[in-house]
Amino acid sequence: MSHDPIRKYDGPAGGWGALKSVARHLIEQDIEIKGAKTLLHANQPDGFDCPGCAWPDRDHTSTFEFCENGAKAVAAEATKFRAGPELFAKYSVAQLAEYSDYWLEQQGRLTTPMRYDAATDHYVPVSWYDAFALIAQHLNALPSPDEAIFYTSGRTSNEAAFLYQLFVREYGTNNFPDCSNMCHESSGTALKKQIGVGKGTVSLHDFEKADAIFIFGQNPGTNHPRMLGELREAARRGCRIVSFNPLRERGLERFADPQDKLEMMTYGSTKISSDYLQLKIGGDLAAIKGIIKHVLERDAEALARGEASLLDRGFIDGHTAGFDAFAEDVRAEAWETIIAESGLDEAQIRHAGEIYLRSGRVIACWGMGITQHKHSVPTINMITNLLLLRGNLGREGAGACPVRGHSNVQGDRTMMIYEKPPAAFLDRIEQVFGFEPPRADGYDTVGAIEAMIEGKARVFFAMGGNFAIATPDSDATARGLRRCDLTVNVTTKLNRSHLVHGRDALILPCLGRTEIDLQDTGPQAVTVEDSMSMVHLSSGINPPASDQLLSEPAIVAHLANATLGVRSKLPWLWLVGDYDRIRDLVAKTFDDFHDFNARVRVPGGFRLSNTARDRVWNTPSGRANFIAAQVPTDNPIHRARRMRGAQPVFTLATTRSHDQYNTTVYGLDDRYRGVFGERRVLFTNADDIAALGMKAGDWVDLESLCDDCVRRTAKRFLLVEYDIPRGCLAAYYPETNPLVPLSSFADESRTPTSKSIPVVVTPHVNDADAPRQRDIHASVVR
Missing domain, CATH: 3.40.50.740 (Rossmann fold)
Structure with a gap:
């Protein structure tokens, strides 16, 4: 393991780096030959379904062997290593608890x-x-x-x-x-009351026809690598891909398809996002409401000129309820509030609104960057409102796409x-x-x-x-x-x-x-x-x-x-x-x-059937519902900042590393973010590091602030300079799960607010109270 855990990574998602990683994991698990044969049978008609993510396969015949994180999941399951009775005879439970999660997995x-x-x-x-x-x-x-x-x-x-x-x-x-x-309880809760079904409405075929794909709070390069193939093809045919994410994520920037011989031979790649908007953590509701506000303003201007409406009035009148009240609420929301809470400027929001207006068919995708906030349900309602405005539900090339995790x-x-x-x-x-x-x-x-x-x-x-x-x-x-x-x-x-x-x-x-x-x-x-x-x-x-x-x-x-x-x-x-x-x-x-x-x-x-895809709305009104929501200005983050006064209070989002799937840690590298051999890292804006009087490479402690006044801490994290908005932090889970209060969950869905934790950062001084686990590279018991 290198002594320097932070090294810049300039390559694309996928490409040779993914192939090398697959080979390394197969070798580490001592399954070179059997592992390769096993990978060739994944997601095939006569084979097994990938035990990783739930992204679909075309005709269930995808080339899974080039999905890096899926390969890690298969390698981990097909490993030759065994954790038999001899392991438990050698180690007591107290002794096993001293080892890292990675070491436990490696047994x-x-x-x-x-x-x-x-x-x-x-x-x-x-x-x-x-x-x-x-x-x-x-x-x-x-x-x-x-x-x-x-x-x-x-x-x-x-x-x-x-x-x-x-x-x-x-x-x-x-x-x-x-x-x-x-994870996606917020999605089901929001969609069920709004369109009558708690699932997404799109198919892979729709990705071939969409004019624009809006991606909110999702990192497909790490969490759903097979999705990158669809996004790559969409980008190549001119589909606008608009990504909203606080962190710069390589999978949303560039992707090299390991199946593309020319791209691999030339070390080329494909640009994924046509537009990348780095909003504040939790700022999605404000940003989407701002896009809708722009669309409604542009529609009013068109009508005033005697032109046709920019909205799908036939769809709104024939299939929806609550539009007038919803539109009035959007018009009443001040641009100042939208800008302050989204972290985007008005020009950025209006630009995204223009892309939406110019796109005949739009898909909206989202992940847990949306579902794990106090206001997750109204945020997903707002995404659905955006789709409803122009009839982007229940037709080809358009719809709602909550991207779920486990298979x-x-x-x-x-x-x-x-x-x-x-x-x-x-x-x-x-x-x-x-x-x-x-x-x-x-x-x-x-x-x-x-x-x-x-x-x-x-x-x-x-x-x-x-x-x-x-x-x-x-x-x-x-x-x-x-x-x-x-x-x-x-x-x-x-x-x-x-x-x-x-x-x-x-x-x-x-x-x-x-x-x-x-x-x-x-x-x-x-x-x-x-x-x-x-x-x-x-x-x-x-x-x-x-x-x-x-x-x-x-x-x-x-x-x-x-x-x-x-x-x-x-x-x-x-x-x-x-x-x-x-x-x-x-x-x-x-x-x-x-x-x-x-x-x-x-x-x-x-x-399976999907009533909303067929424009049959299984709601009490028999229609799809526009649902109004105020931009939050008094959530736990706001209250924590008022309570602490001049002391900087940050918004922390938990995230996965690239060598991880949910809580399973396959390795200790996060290649796309430039982290190698270390998991206790804190991704921080350079100006915030300077304002704290610290420098990248310092070790810090985190304390979360909650309305229940219980003191929750996580010790000894390495400050890493990263492209993330000021006031925002990101760190891996489960290392930061102790900071998430049990009492802090999304309204209506009760999903834990793991993506919006108010925290303060202080220098780490006493190593005696830092987490101590035995050598994570300790040998496997044979």
């Missing part, structure tokens, strides 16, 4: 069910039978099913998610916190992994399966943590994920988990959540997406739903990492059988003998999955 695939032994502070092997019996014992001893919490990761397949929600509801609760609560996070919600299930769905469950499901809403992620802290929830079961560090307010989450009688994690690899456990604890190792899933009737395939509602099959090709691994559907079935026993209405173990049986039940439960088994076997699968 390899888990091989054996493990149970925590409090007497020795070690995990010890346990049989599957005894593991299921222990969980059943705990669950059946609870005074109420609502004292159990069932978390779900977005990598869980449709089949596993469907069985999971069915078991838990027959058990008697709707406690289904999931990763959606922490099946959208499918899990479709399968009704949801703490607030609609009455119609519960009625169907009762009709099809013959039991009365619970009707009361369950806990979301924030509510689940609060319940554990308060002793109202005693059992925590996680179907994948890394709950302990994916969640906000890490110390509060840890307190909650440690108060539980039992914590259970279904997983492929060791992570921090296994070390932050209840009095009883289990680690249950499962098959990965790349592995052969052999059941009674032979090898099985599962299904997933991508960000654009395409459902397709996924079949592993590699031998399992251990003969003791069970598939996620099998784990759910055995758990249900052990817990519910003869009182259950379902033949759980028979169902997982052939996953077609599960899909037949899905078809009986959801009308959109009719003929599921036949339709999903068509190459590429099938697309």
